[in-house]
Every structure is written in structure tokens, then in C-alpha cells.
Amino acid sequence: MKTFLNDAFLLTNSTAEELYHQIMKGLPIFDYHCHLSPKEIYENNSFENITQLWLAGDHYKWRAMRIHGVKEALITGNASDWEKFEAWAETVPHLFGNPLYHWTHMELRTYFGIDKLLSPDTALEIWEECNEKLQTEDFKPRRFIERSNVSLVGTTDDPTDTLEFHKLLRDGSFDVEVAPTFRPDQALYLERDSFKDWLKKLEAISDIKIDSLDGLVTALKQRVHYFAENGCYASDHDIQLMSYKRLSKDEVEKIFMKRMNNEELTNEELIGYRSYLLVELGTMYAEKEWVMQLHMGAIRNNNTYMRELIGADGGFDSIGDNQLAKGLSRFLDTLDQARSLPRTVLYNLNPRDNYVLGTMAGNFFEEGIPGKVQFGSGWWFNDQYDGMLRQMTDLANLGVLSHFIGMTTDSRSLLSYVRHEYFRRIVCNIIGEWVEEGKVPNDKKIIKNMVENIGFNNAQKYFSER
Structure with a gap:
């Protein structure tokens, strides 16, 4: 296997x-x-947090979250960035067979060095680790492109x-x-x-x-x-x-x-x-x-x-x-x-x-x-x-x-x-x-x-x- x-x-x-x-x-x-x-x-x-980088404007993720039954407030509404990330983390384990499951974990691994699977259990840990790294020079728009x-x-x-x-x-x-x-x-x-x-x-x-x-x-x-x-x-x-x-x-x-x-x-x-x-x-x-x-x-x-x-x-x-x-x-x-x-x-x-x-x-x-x-x-x-x-x-x-x-x-x-x-x-x-x-x-x-x-x-x- x-x-x-x-x-x-x-x-x-x-x-x-x-x-x-x-x-x-x-x-x-x-x-x-x-x-x-x-x-x-x-x-x-710099991005303030991973939600602003990852979820803002991403129609692929929005569609998956809606199909999963997530409230619109947690997608495009006025919920906090953490609440939106948490809703995405709750959605991801249900996405076997959807390329978003692969891409989500490829992005975490490639850019943030995170090998953990995103889920409600790991959401806070991944949120904090990503947000800490996003405040460094290596995680700005130009560096993502160069890397x-x-x-x-x-x-x-x-x-x-x-x-x-x-x-x-x-x-x-x-x-x-x-x-x-x-x-x-x-x-x-x-x-x-x-x-x-x-x-x-x-x-x-x-x-x-x-x-x-x-x-x-x-x-x-x-x-x-x-x-x-x-x-x-x-x-x-x-x-x-x-x-x-x-x-x-x-x-x-x-x-x-x-x-x-x-x-x-x-x-x-x-x-x-x-x-x-x-x-x-x-x-x-x-x-x-x-x-x-x-x-x-x-x-x-x-x-x-x-x-x-x-x-x-x-x-x-x-x-x-x-x-x-x-x-x-x-x-x-x-x-x-x-x-x-x-x-x-x-x-x-x-x-x-x-x-x-x-x-x-x-x-x-x-x-x-x-x-x-x-x-x-x-x-x-x-x-x-x-x-x-x-x-x-x-x-x-x-x-x-x-x-x-x-x-x-x-x-x-x-x-x-x-x-x-x-x-x-x-x-x-x-x-x-x-x-x-x-x-x-x-x-x-x-x-x-x-x-x-x-x-x-x-x-x-x-x-x-x-």
C-alpha cells in the first residue's frame, strides 16, 4: 500500500x-x-492569515463548502477568518475523490512544510503554524511565485x-x-x-x-x-x-x-x-x-x-x-x-x-x-x-x-x-x-x-x- x-x-x-x-x-x-x-x-x-490567502475568491472551495451544507456566512459572509477556515477544515475530510483534497494538502506541504491532514482535529494547529509563517518575507506574493x-x-x-x-x-x-x-x-x-x-x-x-x-x-x-x-x-x-x-x-x-x-x-x-x-x-x-x-x-x-x-x-x-x-x-x-x-x-x-x-x-x-x-x-x-x-x-x-x-x-x-x-x-x-x-x-x-x-x-x- x-x-x-x-x-x-x-x-x-x-x-x-x-x-x-x-x-x-x-x-x-x-x-x-x-x-x-x-x-x-x-x-x-503580507497576508494577515491563511484564510485571506487561501479562501478569499476561491470558487472551487466555495462550491465544495456549499455542497457540504456550510452556511454562506462562513463562505462569503461576515464570519471571522478563523470561523471560515474552521468550516473549510471541517469540509476537507469529506472530499475524497475531489482534486481539492489533493491540492489542499499539496499546498500545505509545498509552501508551508505541513504534512498533517487538514481536519477539525488539526485545524487550529495548522491555522497557527500557517499564520506565523505568513508574517515572514518568504510568504509574500512574489516569493510564492519565485518559490x-x-x-x-x-x-x-x-x-x-x-x-x-x-x-x-x-x-x-x-x-x-x-x-x-x-x-x-x-x-x-x-x-x-x-x-x-x-x-x-x-x-x-x-x-x-x-x-x-x-x-x-x-x-x-x-x-x-x-x-x-x-x-x-x-x-x-x-x-x-x-x-x-x-x-x-x-x-x-x-x-x-x-x-x-x-x-x-x-x-x-x-x-x-x-x-x-x-x-x-x-x-x-x-x-x-x-x-x-x-x-x-x-x-x-x-x-x-x-x-x-x-x-x-x-x-x-x-x-x-x-x-x-x-x-x-x-x-x-x-x-x-x-x-x-x-x-x-x-x-x-x-x-x-x-x-x-x-x-x-x-x-x-x-x-x-x-x-x-x-x-x-x-x-x-x-x-x-x-x-x-x-x-x-x-x-x-x-x-x-x-x-x-x-x-x-x-x-x-x-x-x-x-x-x-x-x-x-x-x-x-x-x-x-x-x-x-x-x-x-x-x-x-x-x-x-x-x-x-x-x-x-x-x-x-x-x-x-x-
């Missing part, structure tokens, strides 16, 4: 252990997409952001590159109540009058240029419904003006507007040689009562089941026909769509760019053992796993870098099993290159060539 979280954790054969400990473990992390705060990284303030051997942090930023803290972080005091990512969701979803207020912010930051479709596109182009000047290498989009409808510019202009005049829009008009703007944006990205990321398939803010109680993005999102193949194909093909398709990463939230994306990625290519269109890593609800295993196995069956750009945290937590260890162990185990079972030759050179490329090299090259 193996002990919990031993050196062979998730590694079921000797080849996997060798690949992980001798090659993969020491690789730096190229975290090309996350939701860390550049302000928090720059200011580098994780991160070479790049790709944040997620609205086009109206001044990128003030990204600029400040280039003062030479922090060796890790913190790069912005252009996330124009507010421009794409003109049906949202916040759309007009956001346009005013875009007008102010760009100094461009937005009273027409041309004004909007011009302002976005100006912000793309500004982001590029400040180290941006990629865009990102929340695509809840991947439908595509090609309309003329005049037709889209009328849709835009209807929204400006507070007129009702049909679903077809919304799709047509988003399709047009996505093509415009994709063309801008290709000109800047950026990577375009499409996160597809979430249903957001399902619980109306809780949204009204605690606000949007409180942990009430889930997997959607809309079809995406035809719309995605038409969108990518429109850009490709114009020779304006940027390097693109496709993420699906519904694992049902693995084969859709695995085959779609092979439809579009460019000579000299291995894996120009990528089937992205297991995202969100797929960010767990079975989801990662399925994604990589499906990619291997349908494409070229050797060119896979690997894992990204997609997280708001400074401790989420243990997910790279989790991912890397799974990668090594997949390849190790193939070797041990005679499914691939035990060619040390090929396998070493494959492991190094998936773990770090592919992502660095894919996002850095601009």
Missing part, C-alpha cells in the same frame, strides 16, 4: 517516476493564463485597464515577467446592462468618441496597440455560445445603434454582432502576432438568488451543452481565408467536445509553426485527474501530443502552482505507461524532449514568438 502524497504520487510505474523526478520536476513554469492580481504582486504585502519556479505570469485584463502595475513591475525588483492579457468580453456582450457604462470607460481611456461601430473598433484597436506596447502577448475570450453569423458591416452598425438607443435585440442580431467583432479582433491579434485564447462553454451565474445576494462570479457557474463545432469552424475559417488567423488556443468546458476541438485544431495550420491551433489543457471543471488524462489522451489520438503547450493555472490563487505538479505527474505517468506497456519505444532522447517540451518549452516558444 502506498502512503498518501508520497514521491510516487500519481506515478504508477518506474519509468514515470524517472521522467518526473529527473526531468519534469525541475522545469520552470510558464503560466501563460491566470487571474492573479498585478496590484497584489506589485505591492507584495514555484515561475518564469512568466500572464494576467487577465480589461481593455480599459491602465496596466499601471504591469508597468511598475518592470522596475527591476522582480525577476519574473508579469504580462497582461487582453480580455474584451465587455465589448462582445453588448446586451449586458453594464455595456454603456463600459463604453464610457473605453472612451475615456482611449480618448476616442464611441458613437458608432467604427468608433468602437478604432478604440479597441488603440487599446490593442497600448497593450502590445506594455508587454501583452495574448488575448482571451469568454465564449459562452460559439455560434457564428456573418453580417455586413452596415447590418452590424444598425445592431450597434439599436443597442445605443436601448432597442431590443434578437438572438440572431447578438450572434451577428459578436461574430463581426470577433473577426475584427482576431485580425488585430494576427497583426500583433498575439495568441488568441477561446474559453468556450460556460453557463454563468445560474443562481439568481445568490447573484442578487453576493454579486456575479460567486461560484455558481457550470458546464453548458450548446453545440460549438459549426460556429467555431466558420469563425476560424473566416480569419484563415483572410490570412489573419492568429495562433489560437481552444478550451472546452464540456468534455463531450474533446473530439470536436481535437479534430478542429488540425483543420488550420501554418508552415513552420508546430501546433498553430491548440487543443488547450483541461479547463475549470476538467482541471482534475480524469479531465487532464482525457484531454491529453484524446489529443494524442487525434493530433500531436508532442506539440501540446501544456498546463496553465487559470486561477486567482498564488498557491495554485501545485496544479502544475499535479499535471506534470499525470503527463509522466501517461508516457511512462506507454513505455512500460511497449506502446512506444523506450527512446530516452525522444521521451526526454517530449517531456521537456510539454512541461515548458512548447508554451514558452508558442507565446514568445512575436
Whole structure:
């Protein structure tokens, strides 16, 4: 019987252990997409306690606690930080089979040197030990990133952001590159109540009058240029419904003006507007040689009562089941026909769509760019053992796993870098099993290159060539 979280954790054969400990473990992390705060990284303030570091804003933990029946006051409410930590500690022993059980103890071990299992019996002891260490220099935001051997942090930023803290972080005091990512969701979803207020912010930051479709596109182009000047290498989009409808510019202009005049829009008009703007944006990205990321398939803010109680993005999102193949194909093909398709990463939230994306990625290519269109890593609800295993196995069956750009945290937590260890162990185990079972030759050179490329090299090259 193996002990919990031993050196062979998730590694079921000797080849996997060798690949992980001798090659993969020491690789730096190229975290090309996350939701860390550049302000928090720059200011580098100590956390008062483990709850503020660990539970604040962590929707994964919030969902588990709600399912367990924990009162909302102990999750997002006005309970004390100790009471919230205590509620989490009471939840954890019930999470066998959930990756949160693994990640919780990996984070305690990796960053705090704590091997105890979190439970009501150990909660106070772990609380006190973590809080004591959090007051030292080695437990500030920048040190968590450095201790994780991160070479790049790709944040997620609205086009109206001044990128003030990204600029400040280039003062030479922090060796890790913190790069912005252009996330124009507010421009794409003109049906949202916040759309007009956001346009005013875009007008102010760009100094461009937005009273027409041309004004909007011009302002976005100006912000793309500004982001590029400040180290941006990629865009990102929340695509809840991947439908595509090609309309003329005049037709889209009328849709835009209807929204400006507070007129009702049909679903077809919304799709047509988003399709047009996505093509415009994709063309801008290709000109800047950026990577375009499409996160597809979430249903957001399902619980109306809780949204009204605690606000949007409180942990009430889930997997959607809309079809995406035809719309995605038409969108990518429109850009490709114009020779304006940027390097693109496709993420699906519904694992049902693995084969859709695995085959779609092979439809579009460019000579000299291995894996120009990528089937992205297991995202969100797929960010767990079975989801990662399925994604990589499906990619291997349908494409070229050797060119896979690997894992990204997609997280708001400074401790989420243990997910790279989790991912890397799974990668090594997949390849190790193939070797041990005679499914691939035990060619040390090929396998070493494959492991190094998936773990770090592919992502660095894919996002850095601009």
C-alpha cells in the first residue's frame, strides 16, 4: 500500500517516476493564463492569515463548502477568518475523490512544510503554524511565485485597464515577467446592462468618441496597440455560445445603434454582432502576432438568488451543452481565408467536445509553426485527474501530443502552482505507461524532449514568438 502524497504520487510505474523526478520536476513554469492580481504582486504585502490567502475568491472551495451544507456566512459572509477556515477544515475530510483534497494538502506541504491532514482535529494547529509563517518575507506574493519556479505570469485584463502595475513591475525588483492579457468580453456582450457604462470607460481611456461601430473598433484597436506596447502577448475570450453569423458591416452598425438607443435585440442580431467583432479582433491579434485564447462553454451565474445576494462570479457557474463545432469552424475559417488567423488556443468546458476541438485544431495550420491551433489543457471543471488524462489522451489520438503547450493555472490563487505538479505527474505517468506497456519505444532522447517540451518549452516558444 502506498502512503498518501508520497514521491510516487500519481506515478504508477518506474519509468514515470524517472521522467518526473529527473526531468519534469525541475522545469520552470510558464503560466501563460491566470487571474492573479498585478496590484497584489506589485505591492507584495503580507497576508494577515491563511484564510485571506487561501479562501478569499476561491470558487472551487466555495462550491465544495456549499455542497457540504456550510452556511454562506462562513463562505462569503461576515464570519471571522478563523470561523471560515474552521468550516473549510471541517469540509476537507469529506472530499475524497475531489482534486481539492489533493491540492489542499499539496499546498500545505509545498509552501508551508505541513504534512498533517487538514481536519477539525488539526485545524487550529495548522491555522497557527500557517499564520506565523505568513508574517515572514518568504510568504509574500512574489516569493510564492519565485518559490514555484515561475518564469512568466500572464494576467487577465480589461481593455480599459491602465496596466499601471504591469508597468511598475518592470522596475527591476522582480525577476519574473508579469504580462497582461487582453480580455474584451465587455465589448462582445453588448446586451449586458453594464455595456454603456463600459463604453464610457473605453472612451475615456482611449480618448476616442464611441458613437458608432467604427468608433468602437478604432478604440479597441488603440487599446490593442497600448497593450502590445506594455508587454501583452495574448488575448482571451469568454465564449459562452460559439455560434457564428456573418453580417455586413452596415447590418452590424444598425445592431450597434439599436443597442445605443436601448432597442431590443434578437438572438440572431447578438450572434451577428459578436461574430463581426470577433473577426475584427482576431485580425488585430494576427497583426500583433498575439495568441488568441477561446474559453468556450460556460453557463454563468445560474443562481439568481445568490447573484442578487453576493454579486456575479460567486461560484455558481457550470458546464453548458450548446453545440460549438459549426460556429467555431466558420469563425476560424473566416480569419484563415483572410490570412489573419492568429495562433489560437481552444478550451472546452464540456468534455463531450474533446473530439470536436481535437479534430478542429488540425483543420488550420501554418508552415513552420508546430501546433498553430491548440487543443488547450483541461479547463475549470476538467482541471482534475480524469479531465487532464482525457484531454491529453484524446489529443494524442487525434493530433500531436508532442506539440501540446501544456498546463496553465487559470486561477486567482498564488498557491495554485501545485496544479502544475499535479499535471506534470499525470503527463509522466501517461508516457511512462506507454513505455512500460511497449506502446512506444523506450527512446530516452525522444521521451526526454517530449517531456521537456510539454512541461515548458512548447508554451514558452508558442507565446514568445512575436
